Amino acid sequence: MSPYESTCTDCKLLLLILAIVENELNTLEIPCNKGSTKEDILMTKWKYVSRDGLSGNLLVKKKNENVSVSAGDEYKNRVSLASNSSLLLSEARLSDQRAFTCMVVAVEDIIEYTVNVVIYKTPLGLEITEKAEELEIGKKIKLGKCIAQDANPAVNITWLKNNKPLLQDGQGITSKFDPVTGLSTTTSVLIYSAQKEDTDAQFSCSTEDSLGQKFSSSSESFTITYSTENIMLQVIATEPLVEGGNVTLKCEADGNPAPTSFNFNLNGKETVKVENDNTFTITNVSRDTSGEYKCSLIDNPTMEASKDITVNYLDVNLNPTGSVEKNAGDTLAVNLKVDASGEYKVSWTKDNVKLDKEPKFTKLTYSDAGQYEYEVTLGALTEKASFELVVQGAPVIKQLLKQRSEDGRNKVLICEAEGSPKPTVSWSINGTSSNEGPFINGKIIHKITVVPTANLTVSCTVSNDYGMDTKVINVSSHQSEDGDKTKLVVGVVVGLLVAALVIGLAYWVYMRKSKYVIFL
Ligand SMILES: *[C@@H]1O[C@H](CO)[C@@H](O)[C@H](O)[C@H]1NC(C)=O
Ligand SMILES: *[C@@H]1O[C@H](CO)[C@@H](O)[C@H](O)[C@H]1NC(C)=O
Ligand SMILES: *[C@@H]1O[C@H](CO)[C@@H](O)[C@H](O)[C@H]1NC(C)=O
Ligand SMILES: *[C@@H]1O[C@H](CO)[C@@H](O)[C@H](O)[C@H]1NC(C)=O
Ligand SMILES: *[C@@H]1O[C@H](CO)[C@@H](O)[C@H](O)[C@H]1NC(C)=O
Numbered sequence: 001m002s003p004y005e006s007t008c009t010d011c012k013l014l015l016l017i018l019a020i021v022e023n024e025l026n027t028l029e030i031p032c033n034k035g036s037t038k039e040d041i042l043m044t045k046w047k048y049v050s051r052d053g054l055s056g057n058l059l060v061k062k063k064n065e066n067v068s069v070s071a072g073d074e075y076k077n078r079v080s081l082a083s084n085s086s087l088l089l090s091e092a093r094l095s096d097q098r099a100f101t102c103m104v105v106a107v108e109d110i111i112e113y114t115v116n117v118v119i120y121k122t123p124l125g126l127e128i129t130e131k132a133e134e135l136e137i138g139k140k141i142k143l144g145k146c147i148a149q150d151a152n153p154a155v156n157i158t159w160l161k162n163n164k165p166l167l168q169d170g171q172g173i174t175s176k177f178d179p180v181t182g183l184s185t186t187t188s189v190l191i192y193s194a195q196k197e198d199t200d201a202q203f204s205c206s207t208e209d210s211l212g213q214k215f216s217s218s219s220e221s222f223t224i225t226y227s228t229e230n231i232m233l234q235v236i237a238t239e240p241l242v243e244g245g246n247v248t249l250k251c252e253a254d255g256n257p258a259p260t261s262f263n264f265n266l267n268g269k270e271t272v273k274v275e276n277d278n279t280f281t282i283t284n285v286s287r288d289t290s291g292e293y294k295c296s297l298i299d300n301p302t303m304e305a306s307k308d309i310t311v312n313y314l315d316v317n318l319n320p321t322g323s324v325e326k327n328a329g330d331t332l333a334v335n336l337k338v339d340a341s342g343e344y345k346v347s348w349t350k351d352n353v354k355l356d357k358e359p360k361f362t363k364l365t366y367s368d369a370g371q372y373e374y375e376v377t378l379g380a381l382t383e384k385a386s387f388e389l390v391v392q393g394a395p396v397i398k399q400l401l402k403q404r405s406e407d408g409r410n411k412v413l414i415c416e417a418e419g420s421p422k423p424t425v426s427w428s429i430n431g432t433s434s435n436e437g438p439f440i441n442g443k444i445i446h447k448i449t450v451v452p453t454a455n456l457t458v459s460c461t462v463s464n465d466y467g468m469d470t471k472v473i474n475v476s477s478h479q480s481e482d483g484d485k486t487k488l489v490v491g492v493v494v495g496l497l498v499a500a501l502v503i504g505l506a507y508w509v510y511m512r513k514s515k516y517v518i519f520l
């Protein structure tokens with residue numbers, strides 16, 4: 001029992017608030033002018049005013065006399081007077097909530113002090129009833145009813161979500177007063193429009209009285225239902241997806257409860273209904289599988305998701321292939337056909353050396369011979385093929401030369417020939433040493449060293465299966481060639497002629513412009 005008093009010190013009307021707990025018997029002390037007593041008090045009298053306005057005397061104490069109780073049955077055995085004029089009321093109950101007045105008669109004055117006694121009673125407990133089975137997002141629905149039973153005064157009910165108060169419009173709150181017990185039962189109905197995040201929210205109701213005492217109901221959570229808002233189609237396939245592979249379509253949709261059956265639209269050709277599963281697998285895909293795939297809800301076809309599937313393929317056809325034998329001077333058409341699902345790149349190599357462009361042969365030469373290889377790439381797909389080009393033909397002598405040997409004494413004869421397969425080279429004389437270079441791109445160089453003792457006519461002959469060629473060269477026995485001497489003589493004569501012409505021209509200019517001296 002704890003009394004709460006207003007703070008004024010000399011009030012005629014005092015508000016006394018007392019909290020009582022059901023079934024507990026307490027004695028109330030109702031003070032008379034906060035206990036101040038004067039010596040010259042002639043009489044102190046306590047009376048009360050009931051709710052219906054009737055009043056009744058409780059007790060009287062005259063100076064030098066004993067207390068005389070004049071109360072009716074309700075108070076007869078429960079009232080007494082303290083020495084400081086306070087009224088002591090035992091077994092206080094709710095019906096004691098009323099105004100009590102103490103009248104003090106002094107020698108020169110009669111003063112009345114009124115004390116308003118309020119008896120508080122906390123509710124029996126808070127309970128949520130008429131619970132909604134489930135809440136649907138965006139739909140206003142009665143979530144439940146909160147009852148605060150038998151309280152005084154009537155309490156205010158606050159609904160809480162996750163222990164935070166919900167703003168309410170004040171509707172749906174009723175308070176019932178029981179005139180027999182004097183207690184009020186308050187109910188509050190919460191009409192609530194759920195949101196998605198309310199799925200695990202804890203709802204409760206609570207009250208707080210003016211004494212600061214709080215009461216709460218137990219927490220309740222609700223199943224939140226909502227229809228599908230998002231639908232997503234996932235394509236699960238090995239990368240890169242090529243012909244013969246498998247593709248799984250996976251449809252995912254939200255909602256509570258979430259949908260379990262879907263329609264799959266396959267490339268606009270066919271719609272398949274899948275129940276109690278959200279996947280559909282296409283096996284052994286081909287290039288015709290490429291296209292748009294969709295999934296949708298069976299009961300709401302507008303909820304739809306789509307994805308494009310591309311099956312990669314790379315078909316390459318090369319003509320010619322294998323080994324190709326051609327004659328020098330022929331043409332060779334190289335045909336590379338590519339059928340692919342996207343943009344592709346082609347690169348060529350000849351004997352493992354990269355080529356700038358696709359090879360083209362309008363007139364084959366021996367140097368065109370070799371191993372040609374292409375590589376076509378499309379993403380991770382690669383195709384390779386090659387052909388071997390062999391250029392054949394009768395040998396031809398390109399050059400037959402003579403040179404002085406390094407020591408200047410001998411002659412070196414050089415026979416350069418072209419042809420394929422590799423021609424054999426033969427000379428009309430035996431040299432002191434013969435030397436054959438490598439056979440590259442159909443070319444071969446053969447050298448012999450001779451020591452000419454007489455003027456000779458030497459022939460070089462080259463031959464293979466396709467034919468032969470011969471060339472001759474004259475080798476003199478002289479150390480220096482006649483041709484060289486002649487060239488020297490011609491050079492000297494031309495030099496002298498040019499010098500004479502320059503001198504003549506200078507003299508002519510000097511004579512014409514005699515006034516000026518010109519130095520050349
Ligand atoms: C009056 O006296 C009673 C004891 O008789 C005491 O408990 C109480 O505190 C007093 N009240 C005041 C206001 O002085
Ligand atoms: C895959 O499909 C192709 C035709 O598109 C067919 O020739 C092949 O036999 C199929 N393979 C399997 C394993 O079914
Ligand atoms: C070259 O030498 C061979 C033997 O070494 C001989 O049979 C041949 O007659 C010689 N040829 C000439 C042109 O001297
Ligand atoms: C070789 O020929 C040259 C002319 O080309 C001639 O002057 C010379 O006498 C000849 N020598 C022999 C040994 O026949
Ligand atoms: C080689 O000399 C002969 C005469 O000795 C001559 O008829 C011929 O034209 C010469 N050949 C060459 C290529 O100079």
